[in-house]
Amino acid sequence: MAQPSLYQQVLDPAHRADPYPIYAELRKTPVTREDDGTYVVSTYNELFALLHDPRVSSDPRNRPGAAGATAKPDQGQDGLPLSFINHDPPDHDRLRELAMRPFGPPCTPGRIDGMRPWLAEITTGLIDKFAGKNQVDIVDDFAYPLPVTAICQLLGVPLEDQPRFHQWADGLIETLDPATGTYEQRANKRAEVQAELGQYFSGLVDARARQPGDDLISGLLTDHGPHAPMSREDVLATAGLLLVAGHETTVNLITNGMLTLLRHPGVLDRLNHEPALVITLVEELLRYEPPVQMRTNRAAAADINIAGTTIPKGSPLALMLAAGNRDPSRFADPDRFDPGRTDNAHLSFFGGIHYCFGAPLARTEAQVALQELARRLVNPRLVADPPPYRPNPELRGPRHLLIEHDAVAPARQEAGQAACPGTAGQ
Numbered sequence: 001m002a003q004p005s006l007y008q009q010v011l012d013p014a015h016r017a018d019p020y021p022i023y024a025e026l027r028k029t030p031v032t033r034e035d036d037g038t039y040v041v042s043t044y045n046e047l048f049a050l051l052h053d054p055r056v057s058s059d060p061r062n063r064p065g066a067a068g069a070t071a072k073p074d075q076g077q078d079g080l081p082l083s084f085i086n087h088d089p090p091d092h093d094r095l096r097e098l099a100m101r102p103f104g105p106p107c108t109p110g111r112i113d114g115m116r117p118w119l120a121e122i123t124t125g126l127i128d129k130f131a132g133k134n135q136v137d138i139v140d141d142f143a144y145p146l147p148v149t150a151i152c153q154l155l156g157v158p159l160e161d162q163p164r165f166h167q168w169a170d171g172l173i174e175t176l177d178p179a180t181g182t183y184e185q186r187a188n189k190r191a192e193v194q195a196e197l198g199q200y201f202s203g204l205v206d207a208r209a210r211q212p213g214d215d216l217i218s219g220l221l222t223d224h225g226p227h228a229p230m231s232r233e234d235v236l237a238t239a240g241l242l243l244v245a246g247h248e249t250t251v252n253l254i255t256n257g258m259l260t261l262l263r264h265p266g267v268l269d270r271l272n273h274e275p276a277l278v279i280t281l282v283e284e285l286l287r288y289e290p291p292v293q294m295r296t297n298r299a300a301a302a303d304i305n306i307a308g309t310t311i312p313k314g315s316p317l318a319l320m321l322a323a324g325n326r327d328p329s330r331f332a333d334p335d336r337f338d339p340g341r342t343d344n345a346h347l348s349f350f351g352g353i354h355y356c357f358g359a360p361l362a363r364t365e366a367q368v369a370l371q372e373l374a375r376r377l378v379n380p381r382l383v384a385d386p387p388p389y390r391p392n393p394e395l396r397g398p399r400h401l402l403i404e405h406d407a408v409a410p411a412r413q414e415a416g417q418a419a420c421p422g423t424a425g426q
């Protein structure tokens with residue numbers, strides 16, 4: 001039997017706990033071609049160039065033969081239309097700009113920062129529940145509920161609908177895992193889940209159109225700026241995108257963060273005594289254990305010459321962000337976790353026009369979460385190392401992270417009084 005390629009080894013769940021030695025091997029050849037025609041890119045400079053290259057397309061219709069290639073730009077009806085993550089300019093830029101207006105600066109500068117006290121309150125409530133238990137699961141008991149609650153709050157989704165959201169988001173995220181089926185099978189599964197999600201958001205959008213609140217969906221529907229308002233179909237697609245994009249990614253950042261801190265107890269202790277460290281620490285976590293390890297949703301829309309290789313038009317790309325983040329030609333001592341690292345232009349939020357829209361929220365959530373875990377857990381320790389991982393190579397993170405602790409320190413005085421965030425600062 002033929003030896004699996006390095007890329008196939010990365011996809012193999014057996015290597016999920018520590019894919020980094022395989023990435024190091026991959027980097028020896030910056031661009032490699034798989035038998036199925038996929039070009040795998042693993043070095044920082046080449047990745048950086050492609051992230052900013054207008055010939056790299058996010059539109060599934062530019063991947064000949066792929067199931068998504070037949071998707072219509074506004075399929076609507078029983079599903080969600082393509083959201084802006086799957087569009088190229090000019091549609092991408094127009095929709096992203098519209099979505100940005102009720103989300104962040106310059107039109108809504110206070111939205112995410114205004115969520116900080118409220119996030120602290122949710123965090124406090126979750127950690128309070130650890131008291132009296134000798135074992136907790138950082139994933140199920142903490143890292144999962146926090147971002148889901150946050151994204152539901154942002155979108156104006158009622159809390160009682162959250163369990164259904166978990167199922168839909170899980171279903172969609174599973175379809176990103178190349179190990180769960182062919183591209184076609186995964187696209188079909190994705191369409192099924194999207195149909196249910198589309199129906200749900202349809203009801204929510206109608207309700208907000210009748211009676212707007214101060215949530216993001218209402219903001220999109222009532223915007224009066226240039227090109228506004230967003231069409232109803234695009235509001236549906238954007239809501240679905242934000243739900244999924246802001247879900248598993250942040251779960252993994254918080255969980256990978258706690259795992260890394262427990263493997264570096266000196267840093268955990270330092271964070272407790274030096275809370276301001278959390279800013280550079282979260283950036284270093286993003287570099288060192290990226291929640292999104294790779295993107296496999298791109299294709300070359302023209303022939304591209306890079307690192308002595310010509311990637312032919314139509315070829316699928318595998319952009320190995322996590323490999324680039326540990327490229328020794330860009331980062332000093334890249335396999336070392338250095339919480340004070342300042343020269344840290346990691347690729348974890350991507351780059352160029354598709355740079356992560358939710359990065360300010362993800363950073364805020366992780367900062368609040370890790371600061372509080374470091375402050376309140378007395379003598380926390382891992383139950384198993386490595387923990388069990390989800391099979392997904394793209395959105396990589398532990399399935400569970402069991403920890404033990406001796407006690408839970410009291411919550412801060414001011415916690416528990418935060419109002420729900422609205423459009424503060426608008």
Ligand code: HEM
Binds near residue numbers: 241250297349354355
């Ligand atoms: C640690 C957490 C997160 C990580 C590591 C992350 C990473 C990424 C990456 C790598 C991309 C580029 C995807 C692509 O173009 O194929 C992306 C795009 C995106 N992210 Fe995030 N993300 C995180 C959290 C969030 C959150 C909390 C939200 C929502 C509030 C969000 C919303 C988005 C959106 C809407 C895009 C599409 C941007 C565009 O196409 O212009 N992300 N993110």
